[in-house]
Amino acid sequence: MPARLVVLVSGSGTNLQALLDAAADPGYGAEVVAVGADRPGIEGLARAERAGVPTFVLRVADCESRAAWDAELSRLVAEHEPDLVVLAGFMKLVGESFLARHGGRVVNTHPALSPSFPGMHGPADALAYGVKVTGATLFVVDAGVDTGQIVAQTTVPVEDDDDVDTLHERIKVAERTMLVESVGRMAREGFTVDGRRVRLGR
Template sequence: MSSPPRATPAPARLVVLVSGSGTNLQALLDAIAAAPEGPDGYGARIVAVGADRDSIAGLERAERAGIPTFVCRVKDHATREEWDLALAEATAAYEPDLVVSAGFMKIVGREFLARFGGRFVNTHPALLPSFPGAHGVRDALAYGVKVTGCTVHFVDDGVDTGPIIAQGVVEVRNEDDEAALHERIKEVERRLLVDVVGRLARNGYRIEGRKVVIP
């Protein structure tokens, strides 16, 4: 699977999905704002920010930046499948080249992946395939690993099983508790996500089995 080549040098269109404070979103906004315009720029722009809940800091960040927002709450739909379809349609309305999960805490379903599979980027606070799931930091610490980190990957229909794009390593210190370790992972995660999304947007990519190749 390959990303479609863009016929013009226009920046790639990003829809970013958030569930909370939006620090990863802010990192993307800052990188885009700081980059020069033209062919040497970041290569992408955020065209919309979506969320699964109201009144969160991530939406406020988008609104301050003048970016359109939308909210798609699970509780507003009769079934999870209906919610998934609604989220897919709301996202598709902005015609994204890439969709970025920036701390989006819901698992998408069949309809969303049918539209955005191979284009939906997520982060995870562990070195996949080790320690998938909601407690990656806690599980790594409990296991006694000496290094952990974060993974940027494409989303598939499993739990943190999609093709890995890039990883960053974080040393585990003797004095670490879950909160301290997670904070250091988040710092690396933000930098890695900004770098990866920019490279995907500027260079394109292809997925060969489980391998992601960025030229």
């Protein structure tokens, strides 16, 4: 049986589309069984609907508190019995309830080489610092900001004429490839988390 993926999105869903395309091959070893979002009317949801994948939306504003939103999001995701939850451009931090239920099986990407340049401005921070190489990181989500155990990393050179937009665009291309390859391996081979290290394979 393929691994069951629930993907959470907040925007255009290009990483989601890459996962949907990969999962169309039975050899990939995973299928997207649901897509959730924190706001309606986004292209990520439309991509899922075009692919025939069930969707759900849960806005923070529709819940009495951020903690209530987190608990309800956890419940909605659990309804689809995921083996892995992929945060694909999901612009909200998941919290205590979500991690208590799904922790260790939630992955996210960051457009920098962790632990360098955490937070919302990884490409800009890398450019400002003057590094010659940056990239993207796939990590297991924990309670921190971009602090979880590293599953995979990919490097991207910083060119002399780069601005934030050109650098971020190249990082996103490399990030997408890394995400698809790594999630496929996690699905097919299994993985274990041992301290700070993630090992692929059973």
